[in-house]
Amino acid sequence: MTWLELSVQVDNEAVESVSELLARYGYNGGVVAEPAWIPGDEGPEFSYDPNRPVTLRTYIPLDAQAEDVRQRLEQALWHFNQIRPLGPLQTRQLEEEDWANAWKQHYSIMRVGQRTVIVPSWLEYSPAPDDVVIALDPGMAFGTGLHPTTQLCLRLLETYAQPGLRTLDLGTGSGILAIAAAKLGAGPVLAIDNDPVAAQVAAENVRINQIEHVVTAGEGSLGAGQHMGHWLSGDFGEDHPADASTPPTTPQFNLIAANLIAKVLVILANDLAAALMPGGILVSSGIIDTKEADVVAAFEAAGLRQLERHVEGEWVALVHTR
Ligand SMILES: C[S@@+](CC[C@H](N)C(=O)[O-])C[C@H]1O[C@@H](n2cnc3c(N)ncnc32)[C@H](O)[C@@H]1O
Missing domain, CATH: 3.40.50.150 (Vaccinia Virus protein VP39)
Incomplete structure (x- = not known):
C-alpha cells in the first residue's frame, strides 16, 4: 500500500487545534507533532525550541479518495489561516514500510502526568526511581x-x-x-x-x-x-x-x-x-x-x-x- 503524508508547519499555540483538524482526516486519527528538536546532553531526551514552528503530520492511504481528502483538508486549513498564519499544506508519498518508520522519526520521549513516561520502543531511557515507563511502538494504532x-x-x-x-x-x-x-x-x-x-x-x-x-x-x-x-x-x-x-x-x-x-x-x-x-x-x-x-x-x-x-x-x- 502507498500512503500520502500531509504536513503543515504551525506555531506552538496552534498545535492543538490544527492537530485535531488533521486527526479528522488522517488514518486512525493519528497525528505526529514534531517540535523543533534540539539534541541535548541527555541522549535521546531532546529539548526543543518553543520559538520555532512545529511540524504536524498525518497519513492517508493513497487511494481514489485521497485527492478529495487532501482538498478538503487544504480548505479547512485555509479557513484556519485566516485567523492564525500557517505554513502551506505539503504532501509526500510513502511506501508502507517508510510509513511505519515515518512515525518513528518524529516521536520522542514524553512525560505525562506526575510519573508516566512514554518511551518509543527504539530509544533508550534511564528511568528515575518513581517513573512508570511505557515502552511503545504505536504502529498503525x-x-x-x-x-x-x-x-x-x-x-x-x-x-x-x-x-x-x-x-x-x-x-x-x-x-x-x-x-x-x-x-x-x-x-x-x-x-x-x-x-x-x-x-x-x-x-x-x-x-x-x-x-x-x-x-x-x-x-x-x-x-x-x-x-x-x-x-x-x-x-x-x-x-x-x-x-x-x-x-x-x-x-x-x-x-x-x-x-x-x-x-x-x-x-x-x-x-x-x-x-x-x-x-x-x-x-x-x-x-x-x-x-x-x-x-x-x-x-x-x-x-x-x-x-x-x-x-x-x-x-x-x-x-x-x-
Ligand atoms: C481514541 S482510540 C483510543 C486508543 C487508546 N486507548 C488511547 O487512549 O490512546 C479508540 C480505540 O477504540 C477502538 N474502538 C472503537 N469502537 C470500539 C468498539 N465498539 N469496541 C472495541 N473497540 C473499539 C478503536 O479501534 C480505537 O483503537
Missing part, C-alpha cells in the same frame, strides 16, 4: 500518547490504577492505557479493541513491556460493541436488535478505561455499567465537549455516578462509579 484524550486518561490512571484491581481497557489502540494501568500495579488487565490491527499492535506492546503475565490483549468488545464496525466507519451496530446474540455482561471489573468516542460511550453505557463492580471506577474519554451532555445523561441513566470531570481543549474525560 491510535494511542501514541500525543492525543489530549490519551493524556487525560493517563493522568487519571495515575490516581485510580491501584494494585490488585481487575481492569478493562476497552478500545485499547496501541495498548497504552492497559500498559500504564499494569505498570501502576493494577491487574489482571484485559485490553481489547475491535480493530484487529490495533489488537495486534497492543499485544506486541504488551510483549515489549514484558507484562504478558498481567495484560491480556486481543480483538474484542463489550456488549453492544460486539456488533460495531471499525470506529471510523460509521457502523455503530444499531441495526442489531439489543442483546439478540450478545451474552449478558457481568460485573467483573474494578476499573475500566474507555477512551472511545462519545457516540460509542452512549451506546455502551449500560454494558459499561454492567461490567463494573459496585464501587468500581470508570474512566472515560474521547468525548468532544459538544457531546458531553449525551454521555453524562446516558451514564446517569445506566446508574453510574459522576465523580470527576477534566477538560483539555475541546476534549473531556469523566470519572464515574457504580
